Amino acid sequence: MIQVQPFDRLGAFRNEWLNARHHFSFGGYHDAARMGVGGLRVWNDDEIAPGTGFDPHPHREMEIITYVREGAITHRDSLGNEGRTEAGDVQVMHAGTGIVHAEYNREATPTRLFQIWIMPGQHGVAPGWGTRSFPKAGAGTLTALADGRAGADGSALPLYADAAVLAGTIRKGQTVRQKLGAGRVGYLVPSTGAVTVNGVAVGTRDGATVSGEDEIAITASEDTELVLVDVAA
Known part of the structure; x- marks a missing residue:
């Protein structure tokens, strides 16, 4: 099953420095039908004005991944x-x-990013932070940027969760096949471009929940940059 949440139906928040869209309930946006997918709890699409940002604030017991788009x-x-x-x-x-x-x-210009929160599979761990510059793989592949799945090869940043964040560029007409497997769900967002997922159209910055699919075929309708979270259901 593939369910698409169009960008124009996402939750929204805006002030003088932040323009945010929420794929799932967050802050002042609440939708009982949009509370997350498996262990994926938050996916925010944020635009932050130059010279501004989030002042110091606390968190506990959460894996927080930031993918910078611009x-x-x-x-x-x-x-x-x-x-x-x-x-x-x-x-x-x-x-x-x-x-x-x-x-x-x-x-000097706006920063645009995806902020992704995943519930941890281990609690009481020491807090930590890491960042990594990833080689830009050839078009037509998805690369694990952060990975806590069993058997992860260590090339990605670690996660204390049974989940992975993957990203890649797919050229128009190319198809990428990605296995999910039993007991797993996916959530994918084209940050640019558009795709079909097992034949279902997903536009720029739309969100698509994938469940009950052992493998998905992602075909680019135009040149596309894509982010996918693979997480335990």
Whole structure:
């Protein structure tokens, strides 16, 4: 089963520095039918104005993944970590027993990113943070950027969750096949472009929930950049 949530039906929040869309219930947006998919709890599509950002605030017991689509984000936390993650790259924060962090756009242009929260499979872990620049793989493949699944080969940032965040570029007309397997669900969003997933159309920044499918065929209707979360149901 593939269910599409069109971009124009996502939850919305806007103030003087943040323009956000919420794929699932978050903050002031609540929809009892949109509480997450498996262990995936939050997928926010954020645009952050230059010279602004999220001031220090706390988190506990959550895996928080930030995929930067345009611009860059600068992270700082209570563990003393500080770093800049730019477009195409990813950062992972393990909130664990507790962490305070801030995320700022220090660039001259807006930063656009996906912020993804996944419920951890392990509790009481030490908090932590990491970022990684990934080689831009050839078009037509999905690369695991963060991975906590059994058997992960260690090339991605680790997660304390039975989940993976994958991304890639698919050229118009190309098809990528991705296995999910029993007991797993997927949630995918084209950050640019458009695709069909097992024949179902998914447009730019729409969200598609995939369940009960052992394998999906993702065909690009136009050149597309895609992010997919594979998570235990």
